[in-house]
Amino acid sequence: MPTDSSFKRLAIQSRKNLRVWVEGRPVEVMEGDSAAAVMLAQGELPTRTTAVSATPRAPYCMMGVCFECLMEIDGVANSQGCMTPVREGMRINRQQGAKTLKETSALDKNSTSNKSSKNNTLNNNDILNEANGQDTAIEPKRTVVEDTL
Known part of the structure; x- marks a missing residue:
């Protein structure tokens, strides 16, 4: 027995196609997608490695709580990919370990x-x-102080 759902699908026709760069290659995406969603859709996993142990990580909560989606966006490290909507020409890259x-x-x-x-x-x-x-x-210069006492 079907019931009315409060779930509404985004109207695909009203969203523009954009071109972003993922790991140096051009990718067509839709306006409104997040950088993390683009990486997931492209199969670019892991999206980062941890600074201390280089453990691979990928977006998890997709709502800005867990910080597992950190990536380099337009040259800025530690950007939360799930909270960053794509824009034309954006450059999205994995983040590898600690930045120097x-x-x-x-x-x-x-x-x-x-x-x-x-x-x-x-x-x-x-x-x-x-x-x-x-x-x-x-x-x-190295100075050696001799004890004369």
């Missing part, structure tokens, strides 16, 4: 910390030396 500090435009392109950094990342000593105007290629 990368070279920014605030740093001089010719600075020694940029030259000495491996994988285009900076470590704490590079940052401190840059702030103090020291060349990171030069070892800091």
